[in-house]
Amino acid sequence: MGKKLLMKGNEALAEAMILAGCDAYFGYPITPQSEVLEYLAIHATKRTGMVVLQAESEVSAINMIYGAAGAGKRVMTTSSSPGVSLMQEGISYMAGAEIPCLLANVNRGGPGLGTIQPAQGDYFQSVKGGGHGDYRLLVLAPYSVQEMVDFVKLGFELAEKYRNPVMLLADGAIGQMMEKVELFPQQERIDRKFPWATTGKPKNGERRFITSLHFESELFEKVNIRLQEKYKKMEEEEVRYQTTNIEDAEYIFTGFGLGSRICAKAMQLGREKGYKIGLVRPQTLFPFPKNIYAELAPKIKGILDVEMNAGQMVEDVRLAVEGKTRVEFYGRMGGMIASPEEILDHFEKKFIK
């Protein structure tokens, strides 16, 4: 076991980036995640030679990522909701051109300029495709500072395995809070020698080009079918979730990120009052762990989905249970965070009384 440190979520994320042998970070300041760029500016280049550059906008940052990732480099950018909206063009292009990269959204309240307080209103944008066209991001939802670290390492590996952008969907609270965290050993920055990377035409080989443009519909349909097969493979192989107390559960609380943490406390309070409540926490939002909900649905009396939005993941939960159990929702918006007591109260109103 390595030593445990006390770190802020955003700084732990930045530290993990350095440790993962990341080659470059391009980003633009936005609350509540500006610590990422600040931390990297101090530590990254002198430790690993990693490139750290503040771009003139999120639009530019995501396209710097496109260029460097297209050259086979391990690269990452981070932002928060309004900034991630600006990046959607580049994300769609990278999904289309099959360029691996790691993105993080430290979600704040929207719509519009909204608030700098934490929220989870970007579930749809992350999971359903915020940019144009039929594409998917592989979406990881950390619920602790530890997972901010672990998912950076995992995220790079998944991005490179699938040649696809991976989104780490956190929120302002996970980014800002301090917790104990265990880091992983420094990984070297290496030439990953991707055959598709534009590092200069091989002397006796074919030139490489990276594009998402296809003019012939017959061929482009085939490209789309291949992309869909890739997303299907992610659904078969990359589902990740955690469960607690599901063995004897009559009710399930569910949520992701911070929402799931508060649910865990609400579950504990409920258990103290004699309610048999379990918890399902998706760690991947795409692929969505629909099977666990489908398996539990016939055995339980209902699910309470808790999110810091108007009800987004709950749509996927409902699709997963196919009407076989009741699914209720409780959400707070605008930067408000539900307390465990009010969640339990809502549960009792909907299911007990």
Next chain:
Amino acid sequence: MTDNKINETGAEDIRKPEYLVYQRPRTLTETELHYCPGCSHGVAHKILMEVIEELDIQETTIGIAPVGCSVFAYHYMNIDMQEAAHGRACALATGIKRTMPDKYVFTYQGDGDLAAIGTAETIHAANRGENILTVFINNGVYGMTSGQMAPTTLPGMVTTTSPFGRDVALQGHPLKISDLVATLPGAAYVTRHSVHTVANVRKAKRAMKNAFEYQKQGLGYCLIEIVSNCPSNMKMTPLEANKFVEEKMIPYYPLGDLKKPEVK
């Protein structure tokens, strides 16, 4: 046996290496260009790729294609390339050059791409002094979308979205973005050329060679504007379009160096 083969017409085949005065550089693929007859793009592609061949940097150069008529530049240029979203070429180039500083990186962009939707990316790449080259084709019109007004459309010039001629009171003035870039400390070399005569083609090619040399020395951002024609959208013959370049475009966009590194 003689080397001089007789072809099917009975005439001597003159395609012997010693007779050749011109051939396709190996840095261009054999793909047929899709550009309209008389278009400046073909010449600009050719001299750029000749320079890369002559400098022997085919294996160490990465190009960025824009959105616009030259969107398919990567089909013609026989080097590693990336295709950018509209206007974002300089951001891609920044990402590539920063992570591979020993490689040569250029963007090839039109006026809409560089001077309208990509203005921020262009200005900031220049201002950071990115060691990249931008070849900027300024033909005063959106070519690929078939003839809409560009940021560089001349006053009074008729396009499909300025059907009564560009009215500067309504639609603003043509943007001299190279002049703007030349004021930035990060810009090392800003120069304006054309390819409508043989002499001008040679000068433009010389400028491209200079720019790669400056990039090797790490002097900063280089911008080569090429004042160009667009016969199809100007609704002119290639000769008329070249005359338009000479008589209308160049007086507004005068040729010559706007900024040049000091020779030590």
